[in-house]
Amino acid sequence: MVLASEPEFEQARNELASCIAPFLEKHPEYATAFEIVQVPERVIQFRVVWEDDQGKPHVQRGYRVQFNSSLGPYKGGLRLHPTVNLSILKFLGFEQIFKNALTGINMGGGKGGSDFDPKGKSDNEIRRFCYAFMQELSRHIGADTDVPAGDIGTGGREIGFLFGAYKKLRNEWVGVLTGKGPTWGGSFTRPEATGYGLIYYCQEMIPYLNPTNSSSGISFSNPETKVLISGSGNVAQYAALKVLELGAKVMSLSDSKGALIACDDKGFTKEDIEKIAALKLKQGVLDAVVRDGLEWHAGKRPWTLVAQADIALPCATQNEVSEEEAHALLKAGVRLVAEGSNMGCTQEAIDVFEASRRAGGESAVWYAPGKASNCGGVAVSGLEMAQNSARLQWTTEEVDDKLKGIMQRCFATTYKVGAEYSVEQGSSVLPSLVVGANIAGFKKVADAMREHGDWW
Structure with a gap:
């Protein structure tokens, strides 16, 4: 039973329930597993x-x-x-x-x-x-x-x-925590993993938005591609650095006090991100990073502050994109929204994005939920656990390659299952990644529970 005093949990539960509905119609026996897994x-x-x-x-x-x-x-x-x-x-x-x-x-x-x-x-x-x-x-x-x-x-x-x-x-040294220092059991690439993994997942989405592979289309290697990012912590910083490394523009970052917006069409620089990282360690506010070309908007989030953008990456906290802000992103021309935060979009915002996807066409928005697009962080935590169990440490390149492979397989799974269970028809309509992610994750867990005798 979900209590009225648990609104965030109820929102997450309801999202799963709505997304797995077409799966439960075909496989009603899994309804029992759904009742059990939510407790x-x-x-x-x-x-x-x-x-x-x-x-x-x-x-x-x-x-x-x-x-x-x-x-x-x-x-x-x-x-x-x-x-x-x-x-x-x-x-x-x-x-x-x-x-x-x-x-x-x-x-x-x-x-x-x-x-x-x-x-x-x-x-x-x-x-x-x-x-x-x-x-x-x-x-x-x-x-x-x-x-x-x-x-x-x-x-x-x-x-x-x-x-x-x-x-x-x-009185024991075991891999009981992840995110440890790299000299005492931690994994290389763990601090970067969620932000990097988010970009790797988006890289798998982009070709479907550019079916002709046009050099002028949305791409992290296209210097005209504009990326909105919220937050300024670990996830946002490393997502921004990876975007800059690949060649696109970062147009925003934010914190709980407001949003920092690039207003000169050049975007943030690597030096800007490094200053922000140093500032965050001192628990400072982003308004201290204002320079020519960067404007501070107190009490605002980035989503309504930029007239044109291509990609939006919520990387701050839950429910940071509202229905109104989702419409603003559509108006700005955003084609891809992927969550670096957990449940970054409200259900109303997701409904806006999904309606746009179902409508199809060249202006459709494709939305990726955090349980798929930001799983890179916990994936490298899992790799850290494996390294601790073996008492060894992989190189940065080895971990990064494994992270890329995990994000590619995650996208392939969510795309395939989304295509199977999305109710829309038509060659121009992309499958629902939120449906695909929820069904694929739920079925894997439910099947293991059944084999353990938790339901039958």
């Missing part, structure tokens, strides 16, 4: 008491939602942000089940975190919180049980503190 196997909630630098104790809420282990150990990030609650973590854990399934790596789905806010805290305060948090979490995780990773508010510093606490508490 977490385990929800752990605990208090975390930590001391600030003045010795004053503070209490936070800690969580771990162990949603589904049919395909492997629970796998999903730890989010540290004041907005964290059970609804958000259940939505993220639910999405993680099917995202992980689409990578082809043996990982289940889970998510966790706390309403602790690392912003404005000293390194020692963050360390004390991480040690207190891990004191309870360590009872419930393990290399073959549950392998958390980073998420919003949980970067390399936090992963290091959490790993150190686990090692002291359990």
